[in-house]
Amino acid sequence: MSGVNACPSDTIASPGMPLAAALEIHDLHASVEGREILRGVTLSVPNGEVHALMGPNGSGKSTLANVLLGNPVYEVTAGRILLLGEDITDLGPDARAARGLFLGFQHPEEIPGVSVLNFMRQAIAARRGIENYSVLEVRLEVLEWTKRLGMDGRFTERYLNEGFSGGERKRNELLQMALLQPEVAVLDETDSGLDIDALKAVADGIATIRAERPQLGIVLITHYHRILDHLAPDVVHVLVDGRIVETGGPDLARIVEAEGFDTFRSKVTCP
Ligand SMILES: Nc1ncnc2c1ncn2[C@@H]1O[C@H](COP(=O)(O)OP(=O)(O)OP(=O)(O)O)[C@@H](O)[C@H]1O
Numbered sequence: 001m002s003g004v005n006a007c008p009s010d011t012i013a014s015p016g017m018p019l020a021a022a023l024e025i026h027d028l029h030a031s032v033e034g035r036e037i038l039r040g041v042t043l044s045v046p047n048g049e050v051h052a053l054m055g056p057n058g059s060g061k062s063t064l065a066n067v068l069l070g071n072p073v074y075e076v077t078a079g080r081i082l083l084l085g086e087d088i089t090d091l092g093p094d095a096r097a098a099r100g101l102f103l104g105f106q107h108p109e110e111i112p113g114v115s116v117l118n119f120m121r122q123a124i125a126a127r128r129g130i131e132n133y134s135v136l137e138v139r140l141e142v143l144e145w146t147k148r149l150g151m152d153g154r155f156t157e158r159y160l161n162e163g164f165s166g167g168e169r170k171r172n173e174l175l176q177m178a179l180l181q182p183e184v185a186v187l188d189e190t191d192s193g194l195d196i197d198a199l200k201a202v203a204d205g206i207a208t209i210r211a212e213r214p215q216l217g218i219v220l221i222t223h224y225h226r227i228l229d230h231l232a233p234d235v236v237h238v239l240v241d242g243r244i245v246e247t248g249g250p251d252l253a254r255i256v257e258a259e260g261f262d263t264f265r266s267k268v269t270c271p
Pocket residue numbers: 032033037055056057058059060061062063064073106
């Protein structure tokens with residue numbers, strides 16, 4: 001294990017890290033309703049790597065995901081976020097998405113009246129900077145990916161997330177990720193609420209997308225090592241109380257699951 005005694009604001013480098021990372025977060029502080037939730041998060045995800053982010057309930061994992069995506073509910077009070085070397089800290093969510101930052105939500109929202117297909121058409125057009133993407137083109141592309149991800153094509157005619165089962169919501173997030181061709185994907189508990197087969201399907205789906213986009217950097221927020229068994233993360237981070245208190249290899253995920261977070265809580269010693 002590494003970094004046990006490191007303060008989170010220290011640079012955390014993974015072995016063989018190239019200079020230009022897909023995502024770099026420097027000493028990020030963020031508050032919501034006047035309460036500081038992120039208290040100095042620093043991490044770097046090189047192109048092509050999968051970084052798992054683990055941590056107890058309420059430690060700030062989803063807050064970090066939201067702050068990365070520029071959700072205005074959260075106020076960044078210090079620190080910087082770089083996407084492929086570009087400082088995106090002050091950009092709005094649309095500009096970030098257009099540059100290739102993708103968030104798979106822990107609780108994807110229903111959008112009544114907007115079909116999966118129409119949503120995808122608009123999102124793809126925004127990402128690729130094309131005004132009028134033809135419905136037919138998008139339909140073909142979406143159908144191709146539903147097949148590759150083992151989904152029923154009829155699914156795309158349904159309203160976004162309306163009546164979707166937990167597993168369908170997660171797969172739909174994956175479909176979006178595949179079609180939006182991001183540079184960095186932050187997946188917030190994409191594995192939660194999935195049965196064993198669905199978990200395997202989602203992990204296979206992520207692997208398929210990675211094979212297509214080898215430069216894609218992934219931050220995978222999870223509570224369980226099960227999905228990590230399929231995806232083999234390059235680095236595992238533990239977030240406690242708004243700070244990364246431990247960074248290590250895949251074994252760290254097993255230690256977390258076996259021992260819980262108490263041992264890590266005692267490491268929150270930095271000012
Ligand atoms: N929009 C919000 N309004 C008020 N408080 C919030 C908001 N978002 C997050 N918080 C608070 O910030 C803290 C961290 O929440 P967050 O959702 O980031 O935790 P988490 O690590 O993702 O937990 P879990 O494992 O349960 O998903 C919690 O105390 C939560 O109540």
